[in-house]
Amino acid sequence: MKNENMTLELIDAHVHLDMIRPVEPAVDNARSAGISGIVAVGMDLLSNLKTLTLARRFPGMVYPALGYHPWNIREDDIDKNLGFLDEQLKNAIALGEVGLDYKVKVKKELQQRVFQSLLGLAEKYGKPVNVHSRYSYERTHAMVAATHIPKAVFHWYSGPMEVLDKILDDGYFISATPALAYSDKHREAMIRAPLSNILIETDAPVEFNGKASEPATLVETLHELARLKKLPVSEVAHITTKNSRKFYGLKEDPG
Numbered sequence: 001m002k003n004e005n006m007t008l009e010l011i012d013a014h015v016h017l018d019m020i021r022p023v024e025p026a027v028d029n030a031r032s033a034g035i036s037g038i039v040a041v042g043m044d045l046l047s048n049l050k051t052l053t054l055a056r057r058f059p060g061m062v063y064p065a066l067g068y069h070p071w072n073i074r075e076d077d078i079d080k081n082l083g084f085l086d087e088q089l090k091n092a093i094a095l096g097e098v099g100l101d102y103k104v105k106v107k108k109e110l111q112q113r114v115f116q117s118l119l120g121l122a123e124k125y126g127k128p129v130n131v132h133s134r135y136s137y138e139r140t141h142a143m144v145a146a147t148h149i150p151k152a153v154f155h156w157y158s159g160p161m162e163v164l165d166k167i168l169d170d171g172y173f174i175s176a177t178p179a180l181a182y183s184d185k186h187r188e189a190m191i192r193a194p195l196s197n198i199l200i201e202t203d204a205p206v207e208f209n210g211k212a213s214e215p216a217t218l219v220e221t222l223h224e225l226a227r228l229k230k231l232p233v234s235e236v237a238h239i240t241t242k243n244s245r246k247f248y249g250l251k252e253d254p255g
């Protein structure tokens with residue numbers, strides 16, 4: 001298993017690295033598992049600051065995305081968060097994690113207003129967007145599609161197939177998580193989408209089946225996806241890594 005992974009080259013397209021402690025062994029484990037890039041997403045001001053620090057600490061390995069997660073929206077903090085992103089987004093590879101979540105208490109209207117402003121920043125700075133769309137699939141897609149943003153990934157997509165078809169028609173991406181091991185909705189989406197529109201990720205440190213994840217858990221996402229697609233693991237690794245590099249504008253690994 002370990003030797004096979006050594007020959008792979010993977011990119012974890014969505015990690016909350018600022019929430020993983022201690023971080024050093026997690027990054028080492030990721031390297032040993034064949035991961036050559038970690039896209040670290042931010043959720044609010046503090047999380048964005050930590051994410052930028054982590055990217056400086058692990059150059060060529062950790063790439064920062066900056067965002068404002070719907071769970072973290074507080075009326076009083078909105079201006080501060082948007083102001084920070086307007087200053088710092090140019091230093092990130094993407095905007096994220098952003099989006100809508102109709103299962104949380106934050107008012108839908110407020111979420112939509114913030115998401116609209118965030119999408120405006122992605123357009124202004126020409127950044128791809130890493131989108132959270134839980135229970136809001138239709139609306140999140142419609143809001144992204146109404147912009148001129150060419151690149152968006154609907155992370156951990158588990159929504160309706162009709163919305164997925166629109167996402168794919170627009171040339172956007174969806175990303176697979178370790179939930180592929182047990183979530184029928186998530187599996188269904190990954191079976192339907194062509195591999196050319198799929199990124200792989202862990203959303204670490206999220207727990208899957210009661211087990212905390214870390215970037216190295218990406219190998220599980222990869223194996224599940226290869227099984228679903230009935231393709232060799234190496235081929236799925238190669239294509240999804242190429243997709244992530246193109247999506248986030250990352251250079252080829254010199255090693």
Ligand SMILES: [Zn+2]
Nearest residue numbers: 014016097203
């Ligand atoms: Zn996330």
